[in-house]
Each structure stands twice: as structure tokens, then as C-alpha cells.
Amino acid sequence: MTGPHPASPADRPAWDLRACYRRGELSPSEVVDGVLRRIEAVEPQVRAYLYLDADAARREAAQWDRAAGAEDAPPLAGVPVALKDNLCTRGVPTTAGSRVLAGFRPPYDATVVTRLRRAGAIVLGKTNCDEFAMGSSTENSAFGPTRNPWDPDRVPGGSSGGSAAAVAAGEATLALGSDTGGSIREPGAFCGVVGLKPTYGRVSRYGLIAFASSLDQIGPFARDVRDAALLLREIAGRDPADATSAGVEVPDYPALLTGRVAGLRLGVVREFLQDGLDPGVAGAVGEAIRALERSGARRVDVSLPHAPYALPAYYIVAPAEASSNLARYAGVLYGHRTTRAADLIGMYARTRDEGFGAEVKRRIMLGTYALSAGYYDAFYLRAQRVRELIRREFAQALESVDVLVGPVAPTPAFPLGERVEDPLEMYLADVFTVPLNLAGLPGVSVPCGFAGDLPVGLQIAGRAFDEATVLNTAYALERALPAPGRRPRVVTAAERRSSPA
Amino acid sequence: MSGSAAAAALYETVIGLEVHVQLSTRSKMFCGCACAFGAPPNTLTCPVCLGLPGSLPVLNRAAVELGVRAALVLNCTVRPDSRFHRKNYYYPDIPKNYQISQYQYTGHPPLATDGVLALEAGGVTRRVGIRRVHLEEDTGKLVHAGGRSLVDYNRSGTPLMEIVSEPDLRSAEEARLFLTRLRAVLQYAGVTTGRMEEGTLRCDANVSLRDPGGPHGTRTEIKNMNSLRSVERALRFEEARQRDLLAGGAAVVQETRHWDEARGLTFSSREKEEAQDYRYFPEPDLLPVRVDAAWIERIRKDIPELPEARRRRYVETYGLPEHDAGLLTETRPMAEFFEATVQLGGHPRTVANWLVGDVAAYMNAAGVEIEQIAVRPAALAGLLALVDRGTISGRSAKEVLEEMLRTGRAADEIVRERGLVQISDTDELIRLVDAAIAENPGPVGDVKAGKDRAVTFLVGQVMKKSRGRANPEMVNRLLRDRIGAP
Numbered sequence: 001m002t003g004p005h006p007a008s009p010a011d012r013p014a015w016d017l018r019a020c021y022r023r024g025e026l027s028p029s030e031v032v033d034g035v036l037r038r039i040e041a042v043e044p045q046v047r048a049y050l051y052l053d054a055d056a057a058r059r060e061a062a063q064w065d066r067a068a069g070a071e072d073a074p075p076l077a078g079v080p081v082a083l084k085d086n087l088c089t090r091g092v093p094t095t096a097g098s099r100v101l102a103g104f105r106p107p108y109d110a111t112v113v114t115r116l117r118r119a120g121a122i123v124l125g126k127t128n129c130d131e132f133a134m135g136s137s138t139e140n141s142a143f144g145p146t147r148n149p150w151d152p153d154r155v156p157g158g159s160s161g162g163s164a165a166a167v168a169a170g171e172a173t174l175a176l177g178s179d180t181g182g183s184i185r186e187p188g189a190f191c192g193v194v195g196l197k198p199t200y201g202r203v204s205r206y207g208l209i210a211f212a213s214s215l216d217q218i219g220p221f222a223r224d225v226r227d228a229a230l231l232l233r234e235i236a237g238r239d240p241a242d243a244t245s246a247g248v249e250v251p252d253y254p255a256l257l258t259g260r261v262a263g264l265r266l267g268v269v270r271e272f273l274q275d276g277l278d279p280g281v282a283g284a285v286g287e288a289i290r291a292l293e294r295s296g297a298r299r300v301d302v303s304l305p306h307a308p309y310a311l312p313a314y315y316i317v318a319p320a321e322a323s324s325n326l327a328r329y330a331g332v333l334y335g336h337r338t339t340r341a342a343d344l345i346g347m348y349a350r351t352r353d354e355g356f357g358a359e360v361k362r363r364i365m366l367g368t369y370a371l372s373a374g375y376y377d378a379f380y381l382r383a384q385r386v387r388e389l390i391r392r393e394f395a396q397a398l399e400s401v402d403v404l405v406g407p408v409a410p411t412p413a414f415p416l417g418e419r420v421e422d423p424l425e426m427y428l429a430d431v432f433t434v435p436l437n438l439a440g441l442p443g444v445s446v447p448c449g450f451a452g453d454l455p456v457g458l459q460i461a462g463r464a465f466d467e468a469t470v471l472n473t474a475y476a477l478e479r480a481l482p483a484p485g486r487r488p489r490v491v492t493a494a495e496r497r498s499s500p501a
Numbered sequence: 502m503s504g505s506a507a508a509a510a511l512y513e514t515v516i517g518l519e520v521h522v523q524l525s526t527r528s529k530m531f532c533g534c535a536c537a538f539g540a541p542p543n544t545l546t547c548p549v550c551l552g553l554p555g556s557l558p559v560l561n562r563a564a565v566e567l568g569v570r571a572a573l574v575l576n577c578t579v580r581p582d583s584r585f586h587r588k589n590y591y592y593p594d595i596p597k598n599y600q601i602s603q604y605q606y607t608g609h610p611p612l613a614t615d616g617v618l619a620l621e622a623g624g625v626t627r628r629v630g631i632r633r634v635h636l637e638e639d640t641g642k643l644v645h646a647g648g649r650s651l652v653d654y655n656r657s658g659t660p661l662m663e664i665v666s667e668p669d670l671r672s673a674e675e676a677r678l679f680l681t682r683l684r685a686v687l688q689y690a691g692v693t694t695g696r697m698e699e700g701t702l703r704c705d706a707n708v709s710l711r712d713p714g715g716p717h718g719t720r721t722e723i724k725n726m727n728s729l730r731s732v733e734r735a736l737r738f739e740e741a742r743q744r745d746l747l748a749g750g751a752a753v754v755q756e757t758r759h760w761d762e763a764r765g766l767t768f769s770s771r772e773k774e775e776a777q778d779y780r781y782f783p784e785p786d787l788l789p790v791r792v793d794a795a796w797i798e799r800i801r802k803d804i805p806e807l808p809e810a811r812r813r814r815y816v817e818t819y820g821l822p823e824h825d826a827g828l829l830t831e832t833r834p835m836a837e838f839f840e841a842t843v844q845l846g847g848h849p850r851t852v853a854n855w856l857v858g859d860v861a862a863y864m865n866a867a868g869v870e871i872e873q874i875a876v877r878p879a880a881l882a883g884l885l886a887l888v889d890r891g892t893i894s895g896r897s898a899k900e901v902l903e904e905m906l907r908t909g910r911a912a913d914e915i916v917r918e919r920g921l922v923q924i925s926d927t928d929e930l931i932r933l934v935d936a937a938i939a940e941n942p943g944p945v946g947d948v949k950a951g952k953d954r955a956v957t958f959l960v961g962q963v964m965k966k967s968r969g970r971a972n973p974e975m976v977n978r979l980l981r982d983r984i985g986a987p
Contacts, residue, residue, distance in 0.1 A: 086555075106548070106554065106555065206556070210555070241557060242559075243558070243786060244787075327597065328598050344593070372778055
């Protein structure tokens with residue numbers, strides 16, 4: 001095996017674990033033990049998890065020890081996974097990174113969790129995230145930030161920073177995140193792992209604590225493209241409990257990874273390669289595009305003139321929906337309730353004041369304003385029109401090219417604390433990812449090199465429900481790049497202690 | 502003409518109704534929980550109707566079908582692509598702090614619009630416009646007890662349909678007639694049980710006065726009317742209140758007013774109108790409701806017989822008088838009661854007589870609906886069978902029915918206990934007949950002289966002696982035999 005921890009099963013991909021189980025070279029218990037040891041080593045520094053149940057994971061692993069190697073074992077039998085803490089897990093604390101849900105244990109599993117369990121996955125625990133998935137750095141978590149495994153002074157990205165960091169650091173083999181404006185792809189890029197936002201409707205949202213319902217999608221994190229394809233296959237598909245989930249057939253994504261991109265029309269988005277792009281990011285992205293070209297893909301320059309309006313439109317639509325989705329956290333049925341209120345209005349106001357952090361409050365206020373009588377047309381309706389323009393523009397562009405490529409984010413992982421006081425600067429981290437949420441299209445962030453010592457991700461977007469082409473392009477890039485791009489060097493606490501300062 | 506009567510003549514009353522009915526679906530609007538009345542608190546709930554984090558609504562197709570069915574019987578245009586919206590406001594009975602509803606604004610029509618319901622009164626037909634029909638979810642219920650407020654979410658997410666009439670109604674009586682008629686049509690179509698006392702039918706009214714044909718006056722919205730009778734009373738009161746205000750030169754204030762049944766008046770609820778901004782926006786968790794022509798046709802074919810058709814059938818096949826047929830079909834439960842009794846062997850005209858007569862009189866006096874009376878069709882059929890077989894007389898039957906309605910006991914039990922079994926024993930009847938003949942020589946003479954009316958008098962005497970239990974036909978025959986009438 002390549003990589004810094006060849007001895008540890010914590011660094012093996014899921015597809016390889018399956019092969020090992022089959023050959024009897026490893027058991028799920030050994031793998032879970034390896035991952036738990038890794039967690040013990042790096043977690044004091046990374047802080048990817050909000051909740052970890054090592055005993056339950058060991059018990060589940062033991063149950064798979066015999067069966068995981070069987071021919072008919074389910075596809076993720078004995079594979080340890082981590083779940084973003086905005087995914088409901090029956091009887092297990094689920095906070096969405098918010099104080100307002102401290103102590104909340106849902107009475108039901110999200111559909112993706114049910115599907116993962118049915119596929120044999122072992123749930124390790126719940127990962128840290130920006131409160132209600134609102135943020136690009138995981139610094140908005142009420143329970144403290146997660147640190148980037150590549151550099152503890154930098155953010156892991158967000159909002160699914162815990163899941164991305166856990167997978168990058170070998171604290172989980174696979175993880176699920178959610179992406180409303182880039183919350184899978186941006187931390188994927190910052191942590192040097194593969195992160196995929198599927199087409200809106202591809203994966204059931206039932207049990208995902210809503211931020212912005214028309215934009216939210218659950219998606220996989222993995223250390224390689226094959227694993228991401230495997231995990232997507234297991235969670236995708238129509239769910240009767242989610243009316244917006246689509247009845248589009250789910251292909252066998254891993255089987256479709258050929259790595260062949262000869263003749264593939266690669267749309268390079270001009271608006272995504274503008275000034276202001278970090279030179280390291282620009283360099284890595286340019287090199288990745290050339291690598292794909294060398295593999296036979298044909299570069300086509302594409303202009304998406306409305307793409308720059310995506311961010312302002314997003315910051316109307318997403319907060320508007322959030323202001324309504326988060327109204328339920330008011331102390332009546334579950335979660336935090338203030339102890340200092342004399343009447344109903346007081347209970348609502350104080351509960352929400354005590355329960356929500358600054359960014360969540362800011363977005364609730366933005367959204368409430370945008371939906372208010374007299375402002376609705378000027379803001380919400382107008383933003384929806386922009387959204388429709390962007391949707392059409394992307395669909396049109398994808399008639400003449402097969403995929404669109406560009407950077408995931410303008411910069412690599414930024415230092416902790418750098419942008420917390422400047423929300424606009426923070427929002428800019430999502431400038432390239434947000435358009436896909438508005439258009440409902442699939443996009444993957446795949447490691448494509450480094451800016452200095454920090455990983456850089458290439459974003460590959462595709463047609464609606466054509467995750468297969470997106471993943472295959474990412475797979476081709478993964479194979480075309482030199483080894484360091486495929487296997488980021490994860491720094492552990494032990495290594496940090498032993499390395500010269 | 503008095504002063505107030507003169508003033509009254511100056512104004513025209515304008516009433517529009519907003520009617521909420523609970524749809525008769527087995528499960529709730531957006532989840533699989535059962536819709537049921539009277540279950541223990543919070544037993545009919547799930548993550549969806551409790552609005553738990555992460556839960557999502559899924560539209561119940563049956564609710565859409567009943568909505569379309571209602572739209573069709575109200576002659577509305579069904580919209581092919583209506584949408585649900587979120588109505589945002591905070592209250593503990595609404596777990597998500599928004600209600601999923603259909604709200605009309607440009608480009609987003611409700612389920613159906615532009616219908617009409619015809620009313621007949623005194624030989625005149627009035628056509629009342631239906632502005633719109635839309636679907637929404639119901640809230641839970643707050644229970645205040647012992648200084649605490651508790652919430653029961655069993656009703657949360659129950660499917661409701663709102664029907665808004667045009668302001669075409671011109672009096673309280675007409676409003677009541679409209680509501681009665683609307684309820685009947687919806688009940689017959691199987692859309693709702695339409696029970697105001699259980700809250701499966703609720704009605705608010707907008708009332709204003711104006712110069713005949715002139716622009717609309719300021720309206721008030723009247724709430725909390727819990728029966729057909731209270732709708733009529735409340736509107737009559739409000740009409741008079743506004744008339745007095747205007748006649749006295751004062752203005753009507755636009756406000757919501759509550760009807761106080763006990764005091765017989767409306768009072769201001771002191772809610773500021775226009776203060777609430779519900780921040781409506783399209784519900785992103787649900788797709789547009791697509792209703793195509795084929796689906797509409799399938800729904801149209803499934804619509805059960807409506808009151809008009811049933812009334813005609815009663816007249817034509819059972820030979821019932823128009824009046825009786827009209828009363829029997831006024832509510833679907835009454836018509837079903839009638840038909841069930843006939844099915845169990847009751848003669849249609851006899852059953853109709855009893856229902857329209859004694860049973861209806863009891864219901865009026867007790868203020869109950871047919872579903873609430875203690876007598877079921879089988880019990881009424883049993884009573885009528887006793888009369889048919891000659892076990893009891895028609896006169897006794899009235900007495901027995903009264904007790905049945907009061908106590909719910911079976912007819913034969915009451916008959917046995919009260920000794921009401923009809924005397925058909927010839928020897929016993931002869932004794933009674935002979936005694937009557939002996940006591941009434943005058944009338945006996947009249948009978949002999951061929952005066953038939955005297956027989957009736959003598960039958961009455963025998964009935965009196967038997968305390969109503971003698972078989973009247975046999976007494977009649979025996980009297981003639983014994984007297985030797987021509």
C-alpha cells in the first residue's frame with residue numbers, strides 16, 4: 001500500500017477492505033480497532049467527532065467478523081463510516097452543531113442511515129459541522145471548530161468539516177456530509193478527499209435536518225473515487241418518504257469507472273478562472289485540466305455569464321428557506337428550552353436567543369426580511385428568477401460539453417479565525433460551488449494537487465443524474481495524477497510530536 | 502313604518518363564508534398516521550406530524566382526490582398544477598411553526614376556483630359563487646389545565662379543505678341554507694362527515710352592509726360559530742349590530758369578532774388585522790400538485806349519488822311525497838338511516854313517516870343529529886315489524902319509540918315490560934265489546950240505523966277500556982257482528 005500508514009487498516013479504502021475480508025486477511029474488528037486507535041491518536045488535535053460510540057462500533061464489528069467475508073455479504077459489510085451530525089440517528093444524539101438541539105435524540109433514522117446499515121456499514125459516530133450546516137469552515141459549530149488534518153492552524157472547510165477531516169485523517173473509512181452551497185465539495189477540497197454533491201433528488205433528504213430544502217443534498221466523502229462511487233450507489237435512489245427524491249434509475253457507479261475520457265468534452269468555465277484566484281489553486285487546477293487533456297479529453301472553453309450572480313441569489317433563497325425551516329426550534333417539543341421566560345413569546349425569543357449562534361441568527365434575519373410583505377418580489381422572487389436563469393444556462397452549456405470543470409474554491413484551506421468576523425469574505429469560499437446547488441446539478445471535488453502544502457480540489461460538474469460521467473472523469477484524473485495527489489499525507493499527533501518544530 | 506325598519510330597508514346585507522371541512526381520508530395529509538376523533542392524546546403522531554427535525558411531508562393522494570371531488574360537485578375549475586405554500590407563524594399547536602397550505606397569488610393558483618352552488622328557496626333558485634377550494638393541514642389542539650398548557654398533536658396534519666364563497670349571500674337565513682346545502686353535497690360526495698359539533702366542518706363569515714347595488718361596506722369577520730343554528734343567530738345579530746351602527750351615523754370597524762353562543766352576541770377579539778405577516782412562499786419539500794384530465798375523469802366517475810338525484814329516486818321508486826324525500830335527503834346520514842331501515846324490511850312510506858315525524862321532532866327538541874340518536878335502523882325496523890305483525894298498535898308504537906329514543910332499549914323489551922302486546926284474543930275482545938255495547942245504547946241504536954260514524958265512537962270506547970291494546974280492526978268487525986249492523 002502507498003501512503004504514510006501502510007500498516008494501518010484505517011487508511012485502506014472500503015473496496016479494498018471488502019477484498020481483504022474475502023481473503024480472510026483482515027476482520028471488521030481489526031479494522032474498527034485500527035480506526036479507533038487512529039481516532040485516539042489524532043482526535044485531540046483534529047476534533048472531527050461530536051459523538052463517538054466506540055463500544056457500539058466494536059460490537060457491530062464483531063457481529064460482522066464471520067459474515068463480512070462471505071460472497072453474499074452486503075456491499076459495505078464491516079466498513080466503518082462517520083455521519084455528519086445533521087443526519088438523524090435513532091436514539092443517538094443529533095445536534096446539527098447547534099446548542100438548540102443539545103440533548104436531542106431522534107426517534108428515527110434518516111433514510112441514508114437506514115440504507116447504510118442495510119448495506120452493512122458500521123456507524124462510528126457523528127461528525128462536527130457548522131451550526132445547521134451554515135458556514136464554510138466548521139467554525140460556526142456551537143461545540144468548537146474542527147482542525148484541518150493537514151495543518152492544525154487551518155480550517156477543514158465546512159460545513160461538513162468534521163466528515164471531511166475524519167476521512168482525511170483515517171478516522172473513518174467513509175463519511176456522509178450534506179451540501180447546500182458547497183458544504184461537501186469545499187471541505188473535500190480543503191482536506192484533500194473526494195466529496196460529491198449528487199443531483200438534487202438523487203439521495204433522499206428524509207432525516208437530514210433541513211437548512212435550505214430546495215438546495216440540500218446528502219453526499220459521500222471518501223479517500224478515492226471508487227469509494228465515493230460505492231457509497232453513492234448505496235445511498236442513492238427514490239425514497240417514498242421524500243417527495244423531492246427522483247425515481248431515476250441508480251446505475252452501478254463503481255462498475256462504470258473505466259478511467260477512459262478519450263473524446264470527453266471538458267467545459268472549462270471562464271468565470272471560474274477569473275482574477276483573485278489563489279495562484280497555487282490556479283496552478284493545480286490548470287495542471288489537472290492538462291492531465292485530463294493528455295488522457296484524451298477535449299478542452300472546450302465555456303462562458304456562464306450569470307454564474308457571478310449565483311452567490312447573491314443563493315444568499316436570498318437559502319436564508320429564506322432556513323428562516324422557515326428553523327422556526328420549529330422554539331422550545332416547545334424538543335431541544336433547548338429557556339428557563340427564564342414568563343410567557344409564550346418570551347419562551348420563544350429567549351430559547352432561540354440562547355440556542356442559536358450568530359451566523360444562524362444572521363441568516364434567519366436575512367431570510368425573514370427577504371420573505372416579508374413588500375420585499376418578497378424584490379428579493380425572493382427575483383432571486384428565484386436568477387436561479388432559473390442559472391439553471392437554464394448550465395443546462396445549455398451541458399448540451400455542448402459533457403462536464404464542466406474549475407476550482408472548488410478560490411483558495412486552499414484558510415487559517416482558523418481569519419474570516420469569522422467577516423461573513424462576506426466567508427461566503428466567497430462558496431462562489432464556485434453555489435451555482436450547482438441553484439442548478440440542482442451534480443458536482444464532485446477531487447484532489448488535484450497542492451498549493452504549497454495544502455491540498456487543492458478540482459470541481460467536476462455534470463448533467464442532472466449523470467453522476468457516472470462526473471465520477472469517471474474524477475477517476476481518470478485520479479489515475480493521471482502523480483501519487484501525492486491520490487494519497488494526501490495525513491499528519492497525526494504522534495508525528496507532530498516527533499517531528500522537529 | 503318605524504324608524505329602524507326604514508333604516509333596515511336602506512341596507513343590503515352582504516355575506517361570504519369561509520368553510521373548513523376535514524376530509525374523510527383514513528390517514529393524515531402528509532404522513533401515514535390515522536385520522537381519528539377522540540383517541541388518547543398524542544397517540545396518533547409520527548416524526549412528520551410532530552415536525553421533528555429532518556422529517557418531510559409526503560402528499561396523501563386521497564386528500565387531493567377528495568379535494569378534486571369537492572371541486573367537481575361545486576362546479577369549480579380544477580387547476581392542473583396547484584402548489585403548496587408555507588404560512589409562517591408561531592404557535593405551540595403548530596409543530597413546525599408553519600402551516601402547509603395553498604395560498605392564491607399570481608401564478609400559483611389553489612386546487613380549484615370559480616365554482617357555483619345552486620340554492621332553492623321558495624321556488625326561487627339562487628346561484629352562489631365559489632371563489633376557491635384549497636387544501637391545507639390542520640393544527641394540533643391546546644389544552645389548558647391546572648395552570649398548564651398542554652398540546653395534543655393527534656389532529657396535527659389532518660387534511661382540511663377550505664371553501665371560500667363569493668360574497669353572494671344576502672341574509673343570515675340564506676347563509677344557513679347555503680351551509681346546509683354545501684354540507685349535504687360534500688357529505689354525499691363522501692368528502693367529509695361535516696359534523697360541526699366534532700369540528701369536521703367549521704365556518705367563518707365575512708359580513709358587511711351596503712346601499713343596494715352600491716360599493717361594499719366595511720366587513721367584519723365572525724368566528725366561533727359551532728352549529729348551523731349559531732351561524733344563523735350570529736349573522737342575524739351581526740347584521741343588526743352593523744345596521745344600528747350605520748343608522749346611528751357610526752362606522753363599522755374592520756375586525757375579527759367572536760360569536761358568544763351563551764350571551765347571543767358577537768364581540769371584538771381585539772386582534773389587529775394586517776399585523777400578521779405570514780411570509781408565504783412555495784413549500785420546497787413538495788412538488789406541484791399535478792391533476793391531469795384523465796385523473797379528473799376517474800374521480801368524476803367515482804362520485805357517489807348527490808342529494809338531488811337521491812331525492813328524485815325516493816319520489817320515483819318509493820313513491821314518497823316530495824316534502825318527505827327532501828327532508829330525508831337533507832343530510833347523508835339521514836338518507837342512509839332511511840335506506841338501511843327499508844333494507845331491513847320497513848315499508849318505505851311508513852319508515853319515512855316515522856323519520857320525518859316522531860324521529861325528526863325528537864332530534865329538533867334534543868338538538869342532535871341522526872348519528873347521535875340512541876335508535877339505530879335495526880331497532881326502528883324491529884319496532885315497525887311489531888306493528889306490522891299486529892303485536893302492538895300504532896298508538897303504542899309512538900310510546901315505545903319515545904322510550905327507545907330516550908333510553909336506547911329494544912322495542913320488544915319495552916313492549917313486554919309495559920304489557921303493550923295488542924289484544925287479538927277473540928274471547929277477551931268480545932267481553933270488552935259487549936261491555937261497550939251495554940254501556941252505550943244510544944250509539945248502538947245509531948249503528949243499527951246505519952250511522953257508520955257511531956262505530957268509530959264505539960271502537961274508541963273499546964280501545965279506552967283496553968288501554969290502547971285492543972286490535973282495532975278486530976274490534977271493528979266484532980262490534981258490527983254483535984250489534985248486527987247492516
